[in-house]
Amino acid sequence: MKNFAHLFSAIDQSTKTTVKTAALAAYFKTAPEPDRIWTIALFSGRRPKRAVTTTRLREWAAEEAGIPLWLFEESYPIVGDLAETIALVLPETETSGDESLSDWIIGLRALAKLEEPQRKAYVLDAWQRLGGTERFVFNKLITGGFRVGISQKLMTRALAQATGKPEAELAHRLMGDWQPDEVTWNGLIEADDPAADASRPYPFYLAYALEGSPNALGDPTDWRAEWKWDGIRGQLILREGAYFVWSRGEELMTDRFPELARAMDFLPMGTVLDGELLVWQRDEDLPASFNALQKRIGRKTVPKKLLTDAPVVLHAYDLLEWQGEDLRDKPFAERRHLLEKACANLPAEAPVKLSPQLDFATWEALTGQRAEARAAHAEGIMLKRADSPYRVGRKKGDWWKWKLDPLTIDAVMIYAQAGHGRRANLFTDFTFAVWNGNDLVPFTKAYSGLTDAEFREITAWVRKNTQQRFGPVRQVTPHHVFEIAFEGIQSSPRHKSGVALRFPRMSRWRQDKPLQEANTLDDLKEMLRLYG
Amino acid sequence: MTHQPVLSFTERGIYCGAGDFYIDPWRPVDRALITHGHADHARPGHGRYLATHTALPIMKHRLGNIDVQGTAYGEVTQIGDALVSFHPAGHVPGSAQIKVAVDGEVWVASGDYKIEDDGLSEAFEPQQCHHFITESTFGLPIFRWKPQKQVADELNTWWRTCAEAGKTAFLGAYSLGKAQRLLRMLEGEIGPILTHGAIEGSNKVMRQQGIELPDTALLTKDTDPKQHRRALVLAPPSALGSTWAKRFGPAESAFASGWMQLRGIRRRRAGDRGFVISDHADWPGLLSTIKETGAENIYVTHGYTDIFARYLGENGWNAKVVPTEFGSDDDEAETAAAS
Ligand SMILES: [Zn+2]
Ligand SMILES: [Zn+2]
Numbered sequence: 051m052k053n054f055a056h057l058f059s060a061i062d063q064s065t066k067t068t069v070k071t072a073a074l075a076a077y078f079k080t081a082p083e084p085d086r087i088w089t090i091a092l093f094s095g096r097r098p099k100r101a102v103t104t105t106r107l108r109e110w111a112a113e114e115a116g117i118p119l120w121l122f123e124e125s126y127p128i129v130g131d132l133a134e135t136i137a138l139v140l141p142e143t144e145t146s147g148d149e150s151l152s153d154w155i156i157g158l159r160a161l162a163k164l165e166e167p168q169r170k171a172y173v174l175d176a177w178q179r180l181g182g183t184e185r186f187v188f189n190k191l192i193t194g195g196f197r198v199g200i201s202q203k204l205m206t207r208a209l210a211q212a213t214g215k216p217e218a219e220l221a222h223r224l225m226g227d228w229q230p231d232e233v234t235w236n237g238l239i240e241a242d243d244p245a246a247d248a249s250r251p252y253p254f255y256l257a258y259a260l261e262g263s264p265n266a267l268g269d270p271t272d273w274r275a276e277w278k279w280d281g282i283r284g285q286l287i288l289r290e291g292a293y294f295v296w297s298r299g300e301e302l303m304t305d306r307f308p309e310l311a312r313a314m315d316f317l318p319m320g321t322v323l324d325g326e327l328l329v330w331q332r333d334e335d336l337p338a339s340f341n342a343l344q345k346r347i348g349r350k351t352v353p354k355k356l357l358t359d360a361p362v363v364l365h366a367y368d369l370l371e372w373q374g375e376d377l378r379d380k381p382f383a384e385r386r387h388l389l390e391k392a393c394a395n396l397p398a399e400a401p402v403k404l405s406p407q408l409d410f411a412t413w414e415a416l417t418g419q420r421a422e423a424r425a426a427h428a429e430g431i432m433l434k435r436a437d438s439p440y441r442v443g444r445k446k447g448d449w450w451k452w453k454l455d456p457l458t459i460d461a462v463m464i465y466a467q468a469g470h471g472r473r474a475n476l477f478t479d480f481t482f483a484v485w486n487g488n489d490l491v492p493f494t495k496a497y498s499g500l501t502d503a504e505f506r507e508i509t510a511w512v513r514k515n516t517q518q519r520f521g522p523v524r525q526v527t528p529h530h531v532f533e534i535a536f537e538g539i540q541s542s543p544r545h546k547s548g549v550a551l552r553f554p555r556m557s558r559w560r561q562d563k564p565l566q567e568a569n570t571l572d573d574l575k576e577m578l579r580l581y582g
Numbered sequence: 583m584t585h586q587p588v589l590s591f592t593e594r595g596i597y598c599g600a601g602d603f604y605i606d607p608w609r610p611v612d613r614a615l616i617t618h619g620h621a622d623h624a625r626p627g628h629g630r631y632l633a634t635h636t637a638l639p640i641m642k643h644r645l646g647n648i649d650v651q652g653t654a655y656g657e658v659t660q661i662g663d664a665l666v667s668f669h670p671a672g673h674v675p676g677s678a679q680i681k682v683a684v685d686g687e688v689w690v691a692s693g694d695y696k697i698e699d700d701g702l703s704e705a706f707e708p709q710q711c712h713h714f715i716t717e718s719t720f721g722l723p724i725f726r727w728k729p730q731k732q733v734a735d736e737l738n739t740w741w742r743t744c745a746e747a748g749k750t751a752f753l754g755a756y757s758l759g760k761a762q763r764l765l766r767m768l769e770g771e772i773g774p775i776l777t778h779g780a781i782e783g784s785n786k787v788m789r790q791q792g793i794e795l796p797d798t799a800l801l802t803k804d805t806d807p808k809q810h811r812r813a814l815v816l817a818p819p820s821a822l823g824s825t826w827a828k829r830f831g832p833a834e835s836a837f838a839s840g841w842m843q844l845r846g847i848r849r850r851r852a853g854d855r856g857f858v859i860s861d862h863a864d865w866p867g868l869l870s871t872i873k874e875t876g877a878e879n880i881y882v883t884h885g886y887t888d889i890f891a892r893y894l895g896e897n898g899w900n901a902k903v904v905p906t907e908f909g910s911d912d913d914e915a916e917t918a919a920a921s
Pocket of ligand 1: 623
């Protein structure tokens, strides 16, 4: 496993994608073929079935380290990662195992059939023989989740460098639910695959954020406006009797959206649509909250119930290919006209809907419509220049996103907790409350939005103003008021305050504001009434 | 005779009633005994200072014109009814544990300390005592240091690899103590060493007092990167990644600190590499020291105080957490919290 641990360190140590890509590519050229397959699997979120519970791992690690379990448990949140905590508390060893990555994985799989004493013996033997990064990697094989910043895009680029095959083709090859121990390197990566061409997406054109008013954009008649949806940007490709769904990160997501297969019943082959994937509430004719969509993207295979509870519809706003012809050089107005014709007769059950355009004659009128975006469950407005081609990547000038300002409320910090991993030792996770008479009622947590300098300052303050500790959580003297910005509010019986916020973050530290002037629970309920 | 404790913990700092003095006080007092020159231990504004001879130059350099007296390691001074002596703490040059004895009862305030002899600071000497005040910056079993020699090899391998790839190696480290320790670990034949002004200031003071350091060149805005191929640039962490660093073209950056033991912090702070090297005791070092003092009463400051004191309590010591205001701008205590 030495070479895999080496690869892991190289990737983990660097923040540069070029370095990560080069390290992966070099590994794909030299590692044994089964290890290459497992590396692709591990870095794209597949992992061997957990052979040992984390409870047992903690107990065994504390025992081996000769420390009480409570001390292990106290150390864990400071490290922020179980596999790493175990690797650090165990006695140091400089040795390394001869087994390959796949040998260890096969060994761990076999544990499922063994009794606990044999499992323990296997794990302890590995801990004693593996030093440094190898021990950490071994623990990760059990606990899962190699989050080392390897996107599918980076993975396919590295594979492309190692094999000379085009990236889009490799992305297609890696889709689906292949099993690492059932495929060969040749079958997965090398052998001819004519279907790959058909799946190839167009690079996405991305909008810039519009700061301030759109007056600077000139004559409003040169522009088209649409709702800016809060979903997932996606490209739907219908070619050669199949459909493909790509995310903006150019990740192939076809398997996650099986309901989009029905698009083939209503639209001809040789069609490529750009739009927003949204969970659609057909009875209200409005998109559901982003939470509903999140449940869908989290899974590679979708259970039936989720498909009926949270059906996904593509809101199409651009037509990139029609009857097999690439339309990207045509003006947006013309593409839009063709898109409207293509979508004209789609029935209600079709998984594609035309994303409507907003009529406006003046910027003032459009500003008025933008204020209504929340009622349409949109997060603002998209502005697109009528005569613009479909460009590649983020380019300034032709597409703008004009988002709503967030909602805000002034709240009192009442609990603080240290961050994990990267932010161990800094207090970064706070609980905020609003007044209800003389009581402070907690209503949200937030852990981003401050500068590092502010986090340091508040950390020093928390240390000196802790009233009580509940495990890692410190109750602090109510003193500091923060402006909390958020994107939406929903009622939630699970919360004491009765509300749940979407994307709460600290937008300002209101050092100017006295404690008593923070907002109240009634203010929060009024916001729920208006925007919930 | 009912007696007051020899040392007590007050809002100004650690106080000795029998001698009417404070140790590392954080508010102005008449008489201050200072363990070492780091900013959170040697603060301005006291009437009189007492520290080891080796610590004086840096203290004067940092605090300006102060009324300060020097003492040799092991020399016993009587202050009021207290017998006071300074003993090597191994933390930075001149750093000391301060031993205070009154009527045969012995207390030791260790300041910051480390066990391994770094070849630069006076090597740590454990002191027998009844009451021991210990830091706990790294008081968790996840912190264990490798021998300095091994870290030096990793460091020099990294520098050599950078040099051979035509890249400048930027190494972040604290200006007082850590930087000079690293200088002595670097293999000069790999290439030239450039230092940032903050570090060169401390270098100059130490060279003047006879501490040997390898040759370094001061980095200025006129330094021509082309004249310094294969260079390693030693700078305070805050200076890494700033605009002057960009002039050097292709570069790698690394950071040397005990906190680099944690992957999360390493990824947040370290740039390309993190080297685990600390001037504070690791977990085994804290425990072995506490055993060697023979003290039954342990006072824990600075770091993971609650956890460390609880562990000591379960293992037969009478351990208490004592509040301090160290750590707000300490050399390393701050590192994890710094950006
Ligand atoms: Zn110090
Ligand atoms: Zn200190």
